[in-house]
Amino acid sequence: MISEETVRQYIDEGLRCIGCGALIQTENKNEIGYTPMSALLKSFENDEVFCQRCFRLRHYNEIQPVNLTDDDFRHLLEQIADTDSLVVYVMDVFDFSGSLIPGLHRFVGNNDVLLVGNKVDVLPRSLKRSKIKDWMRQQANIAGLRPVDVALTSGKNGEDIEKMLDLIAKYRKNRSVYVVGVTNVGKSTLINQIIKAVTGDRKDVITTSRFPGTTLDRIEIPLDDNSNIIDTPGIIHQDQMAHYLSAKDLKYVSPQKEIKPKTFQLNEGQTLFMGALARFDYIQGPRTGITAYFENNLLIHRTKLANADAFYEKHAGDLLAPPAAENLDMLPPLQRYEFKTTEKTDIVIDGLGWLTVPANTIVAGWAPKGVSVLTRRAMI
Template sequence: QLQISSPEHKVFGTPDVDEPVSDTCCSGCGAMLHCTAIEAPGYLPSEKYKALLQEGNLAKATCQRCHLLTHHHKALNLQVSRDQYKAVVQQIRPHRALVLLIVDLLDLPDSIVPDLPEAGGDQQARGRPRQQDRPAARRLARLPAADQAAARPVLAKTGYGIENLITSLQRSWKYKGDVYLVGSANAGKSTLFNTLLESDYCKSKASDVIHKATISPWPGTTLNLLKFPIINPTPHRMFKRQERLAEASRQTESELSQEELRRLRHFSKQGYLVGRIGRTFRSNSGSRPGVFEFDPDSLAFGGNEDEETTTGPSKAPVEFTHNELKDAHWLYDTPGIMKEKDILSLLNDQEVRSVVPTHAIVPRTFVLKPSMSLFVGALARIDFLEGNKSCWFSVVASSHVPVHITSLEKADSIYEKHAGHILLGVPMGGSERMKEFPALVPQEFRLEGRGYLEAAADIKLSSAGWVAVTAVEGDQVSLRVHGPEAAGFSLRTPPLLPHIVSLKGERIRKSAAYKPMKPQGLLDTGLSAKGQIDREASWQQSWL
């Protein structure tokens, strides 16, 4: 079960157990709205619930949990079983649909849903071989060069690769049926949903009608299906879209707005892959007074023939008509499927905010001799037991999680003294917090070095990230990894980014640490496929 804890947050209003549950979903998480029980998903205080119901505005409301997540960064205690999540996702089974699997790169292969073919339907399960039997990291790491160029990264937060994703969907899937975003909890489905809502992939009016999904670092934020109507990619629309992308690719920095320029520079300085997402088709609700404008979305063949244009801004709420939606296909955001073992399930809300990255991750590399230990917060401890030479440990985790190096003989006392305090950072709350945090359980791994420039394996720390271990070629290395049993820490071979040790600066004098070296940001400007591949190849070289 999912159970999210948080410090006590004062909640105003009272429940009313006699008021029937509505048939209206929360526009933020998809749960049915009600006022009967505070601990149940979709709860609103009865005073607010009844007022919205009487005013006829319940359909646009968000539940108390979404409000606290969005505005106060507080997560109320909820319990939702894995079977409940699975039951929602299995609504896909009877439909002809495209399933987009969203994975968390910090937690491969565990963020790949193991029983996705069965959840998607019997026909899908019979029609495709079970690739889950082949390790996900191995498949990703050993893709042919041509496939690596095709498997470009998509970052919904910065917009990188989104325009290419839209073009690919419109060319390959077209308008054959619905599209579902599926994946493990906290993989980024709702962020992608919100980004596509503001893009050419949805009907032009959708962003004015549909509330954005609630996003937060807590697993299980989305509790039911959220959706928006997909635009029909007719030849006219595709042509107009390509015209806009071509024009955008020719724009120079001087032609961008100050707000857009600040955004691009902000993300690029942090080493992000950055993209620009535009709208070819817009609803006419914001037309200037006295100016008659056509909506290109409604003029395309097969579009919204019944949609009207206006000569000025409308004060009435924007709504879809029956004719606009009667034959529509939809993109759905689904609840995250809870992983059986995940470090986030052991953390409170403040600790989750520290562990889940909010900025681009810059690897931190340390060199250790045998009989030394490395702490990743108080969440994990890696002991370097045996080896002929020093090894490099590259930590890929949030910068808010401290890394501490010590000798093996001092490791136990360091943990006892500093776990829950500033030195190790997470968990936080002192000795009282550590009394309820599970004990660290050791497991031993052996690996063989592959040389100074190539990691031998990754120590995978669940959703918190991983530590890549680089050793001298042929050297037999013995490690002991300590972590909570429920977190599911493991060894990943081959490593996800084998040459990540190259992303280190100069050695810090009298220290085991190297200066971090940020990669350059990369801007996706809507280039042609070949131009985009060339840019990404140069970025990959800077990393690998």
């Protein structure tokens, strides 16, 4: 059995949690990496050193707040520019705009970027993969990125992991691989799949959850004698819908299986409510089909635009849910954004989903204040 003195030597040498990458410490309960010595001794017996936060997240689905700022996360990523490496940029194909890292070029420097669209399993299977890749590359180019290639995969079910690994092997050229992305795009889940594919070990190592900001520091996994695959902490977007929802309501935001689009035949002067989380107004245009792409369990209600404000005031938290009535106070008031379309367009509510509308219409999208509503060329 390992002694407490030996464990303290490991801590002094920089022992890290294998779940989130934080430095292990036993002194301050309120700081990241805290683990009671008794639990740490037991962890060594099981060859799995986790901080208390990761242990509780993995076993009880409890999240503990940490004292890290956006600047702390960005500082960790800025170190990549000084390396010679391949950057694997993981994006959520369901929430592409919410997956963009502002100023990514400053983090990656001159390093090659492999763009990976994760969670492809939630998109309709009728959508051709080649079209998704072309669309992702176009959107990346608009954002100022020039990826060397685009891969699609699913960290959840391991779909196309081998193809992604082949691309990493092709472009890394014996260099280390940095995996970057915003919170909740599934980076750590994806890396767990890579570890399983390479080692054959079916057990997850890195802590994953629906909560933003699970990985707290870089986690290094050896690829060979001279290089590693490095999971970096996710950049936190404060405008993500997830920040305004309870754990109970998060399941209505992030799809866990293939979404089933819903088409509504709307006349001008009609409104759709996505629970109490968002709203869509069809202000002007011919009777047409508006297709909604949201988590399957998120209920969508139609009403008249003239009555929409009163309808929301009366039914938010009840008929219009999530959030549930007891969590409604967590949600900022809805803010309105108006758009005039000139081509087939997606009205995107960051972190929630989108609606596809035809050309030559005037529409409005509403989201909690602080959550982005924007337009893009139709994905589908």
